Structure formats: structure tokens, C-alpha cells
Amino acid sequence: MSADEPGPTEWAEHPNGVGPWLTEYGTPPPTDPRYDAELLELGDRRNVVDAYRYWTRDAIVADIDTRRHSLHVAIENFGHDSNIGTVVRTANAFAAEAVHIVGRRRWNRRGAMVTDRYQRIIHHPDVAALLEFAAASNLVVVAVDNTPGSVPIETAELPRACLLLFGQEGPGVSNDARDGAEMTVSIAQFGSTRSINAGVAAGIAMHAWIRRHADLGTAW
Known part of the structure; x- marks a missing residue:
């Protein structure tokens, strides 16, 4: 550079x-x-x-x-979701192994604040391709969505070899993604809103994994 x-x-x-x-x-x-x-x-x-x-x-x-962690992060991009840049920036901060973009290849990089230059990013055309990658890489797919039957992330045991999967702002995780995930976790809410911004939810979920599995002595 x-x-x-x-x-x-x-x-x-x-x-x-x-x-x-x-x-x-x-x-x-x-x-x-x-x-x-x-x-x-x-x-x-x-x-x-x-x-x-x-x-x-x-x-x-x-x-x-x-120093990258075994954590992978995926976000669906079927409608040019503006949260992807934030997800990439947070994944870079936590030294995630890779960020997976599912659906449209193009995404709004503004929120990434140029951190995408330092973060491994992998594109998958659809959910099936992502799940195939996860299976071949021995990654447990964990969908993050506030849906009935989900496990509170505050008490869930997130696997070390983990792929956290996020949906788009609004519709959330797609049916194909939810069906293909091995578990779904939700983030506890106490106010009136039905959901948390996807970029914020990704940061919360990634940090939950960091608290469980990262060596905090290596942090800056």
C-alpha cells in the first residue's frame, strides 16, 4: 500500500x-x-x-x-444491506478468520472504514454454497435472529469453530439459512423495538464469542 x-x-x-x-x-x-x-x-x-x-x-x-480466531461471520446480502460495512469493521476488530457475503457480490463499503483491506472476505452466491463451505470447514453454523425457539445468546454455549450467520435488516435470517443452521440464538431485549440493528447485533454476538474463546491477554 x-x-x-x-x-x-x-x-x-x-x-x-x-x-x-x-x-x-x-x-x-x-x-x-x-x-x-x-x-x-x-x-x-x-x-x-x-x-x-x-x-x-x-x-x-x-x-x-x-493471530486470527476460528470465528467466521456471514451476512446475507440479497438487497444491498447497508450494515455489511459495520459487520466487516467489527470482524476486523475481533480478528475474525473471515467474513462471508451471501447473495449479491457488491456491498456498501463505506461503513467498513477501509478495514476490508485487512479482512479476509469470501463471497457465496447463495445460502447453499455457504453451508457447503461450513460443512467442509467443520464449522458449526449459528444463526442470530430473534425468532421463536431461539436460545438466548447470553446463556448459549457458542462453539469455538463457529460461523455466526446474520440476516438482512428487516426480514432477518432467511428461511434457508435458519433451516441450515445447527442452532439459532437471540439477543435479550427489554424495550419496545421488535429487533436490533443487524450491525449492532453482529457486534454483540461476536463479542459473546470473544468473551468465551479469545485469549484476552493478546488484545491491544
Whole structure:
């Protein structure tokens, strides 16, 4: 990744991040191959943790790959769901193994805040293809939806090798997805709304998995 790579920046026009290495530290820039020469010279305004400042995109992805969790996340995209970007961004924050887009290949990347550059994303044309992938990968498919017969996620035992499956905003998980899942979990609600935003629900469910299975000592 070069410092002038086209496309949106993570922080829009706000002056966040760090300036040129020499300006910030007053020492010659490092020669480690993980560092990007242009970022060292011009500064790094990307939405990355401090440990990855000035690193190339490939180096960041390679490092995350050594620490990814066995958690997979899938979201149905049959009507250009605007929540997918949020799901991708959250999956990146939790170092999920992959995000699976089911249905339409194109999705609104704005909510991802460029984190899709660091997150493995896999497309499946339909639910059947996703379920085939899960079976071949020994992943337990867990649908997340507020439907009769679902198990409260607050008390459910989420499997370590898990694929959390989310539906679209509004209709929720499709019938094919619900029928193919090995279990369905719901998120406890106490107010008047019938459902939680799909992007928010995905964050809650992913964090439930993190609390159960992640080594919190490796978190930033």
C-alpha cells in the first residue's frame, strides 16, 4: 500500500494519525521491510492501531493472519444491506478468520472504514454454497435472529469453530439459512423495538464469542 493509494481514507479529512517518521521521532526511519517507505516519509493517517503505524498493508495482514480466531461471520446480502460495512469493521476488530457475503457480490463499503483491506472476505452466491463451505470447514453454523425457539445468546454455549450467520435488516435470517443452521440464538431485549440493528447485533454476538474463546491477554 502506498501513501497516495486512491480511495477513501479511514479518517476522512481529519488530521489524525502520525506525521513523517523523522518529524515524529527525530531519528532516521527504520529499514525493517514491514515498513512502507512512503508512509515513513509522508506520515500515516490510516485507521490502524499504533503497533501497525507505518507498516505496509501486506505486513499488517500477515501479522493479523498469525493471530486470527476460528470465528467466521456471514451476512446475507440479497438487497444491498447497508450494515455489511459495520459487520466487516467489527470482524476486523475481533480478528475474525473471515467474513462471508451471501447473495449479491457488491456491498456498501463505506461503513467498513477501509478495514476490508485487512479482512479476509469470501463471497457465496447463495445460502447453499455457504453451508457447503461450513460443512467442509467443520464449522458449526449459528444463526442470530430473534425468532421463536431461539436460545438466548447470553446463556448459549457458542462453539469455538463457529460461523455466526446474520440476516438482512428487516426480514432477518432467511428461511434457508435458519433451516441450515445447527442452532439459532437471540439477543435479550427489554424495550419496545421488535429487533436490533443487524450491525449492532453482529457486534454483540461476536463479542459473546470473544468473551468465551479469545485469549484476552493478546488484545491491544
